[in-house]
Amino acid sequence: MEPDDDRSGSSRSMALRVLLVGLGLLACAGLFSLGVWQVHRLAWKEALIARVDARLREAPAPLPETARWPALTRDADEYRRIAVQGRYDFSHQVLVRASTALGAGWWVLTPLQAPQGAWVLVNRGFVPPEMKGQVPQGAPEAAVTGLLRFTEPGGGFLQANVPAQGRWYSRDVAAIAAAQGLQGPVAPFFLDAQALTAADRSAWPRPGLTVIQFPNNHLVYALTWFALGAGLAGAIGWLLWDGWRRRRPAGASQRVD
Known part of the structure; x- marks a missing residue:
């Protein structure tokens, strides 16, 4: 070369x-x-x-006023404990597909109207498939302590909500409120009812099954x-x-x- x-x-x-x-x-x-x-x-x-753990140990706060709703954020407010009194409207209750530690079934979401007229959807808990057509109602007047959860728009994984047919795969507050024709202000969040007594832990719907786990x-x-x-x-x-x-x-x- x-x-x-x-x-x-x-x-x-x-x-x-x-x-x-x-x-x-x-x-x-x-x-x-x-x-x-x-x-x-x-x-x-x-x-x-650390913030969520601290919120879970705090005393329940009252339902946020409507003027505060737009300022609520996931980082600052989700999983706060909220205490509210009001009246359930069982005629506008919906069932949302659920998968829990108790197996597959349904979340029972019932609108509750607070004394000031605002509506908040309350996830009263889980029922198994065989109870879908016979969900216990309980007394319409109720005092609820629950975790503030933000709306879940759109549907579940690969399954879109079908409001016209009453098929719900996620807790989409705005869509549920519109489908049920709720009149008046509707909170942009829902409450996951907590199990506060031994009776709650054996009742149907079964509250207190919120999974709080952050990978x-x-x-x-x-x-x-x-x-x-x-x-x-x-x-x-x-x-x-x-x-x-x-x-x-x-x-x-x-x-x-």
Whole structure:
């Protein structure tokens, strides 16, 4: 091979190495950025869990006034304990498909009208399939303590609500209120009734089945991204060292006395 050909091949090899190193460094930066993002997500999730735990230990608050409804947010208000008194309207009750620790069945959502005239949907609890046509009503006048939950618009996974046919797969407050023709202000949230007594824990509908669980795998994700970034950085370091080793003169490592 001619010397010019050798120099040309060496130049192409060098250019390829520079390109690979540059792309590798960009990838490293991306991987470490993802790791840092997951660390921030971990801090956010731990703070959320702490806030919700604190809300569950607080004394129940009264039903928020209608003027406050637009300012309510998931981060600041979901899972707050709310105590409300009012009158159930069992004629506009709906059943929503549910999957619980007791198996598949139905959530029983009943509109409750507070003394000031506002409506709030109360998830009175779960009933199994065989009770779908005979849900116990109880007294219309009721005092409810429940967890504030935000509306679930649209439907469930791959199953859209069909209001015209009374098929509900999610607790979509606005759609349920419209389908049932509730007159007056309707809260943009519903209440998951809590089980406060031993009788509640054996009654139907069965309250107190709210699942409060927040997946928190952010530390694992962060360590994964950092490990991938470190591995790629090690590969880039080896590539640079190998290129430097190959460019050394043949006798550079020999000691001259």
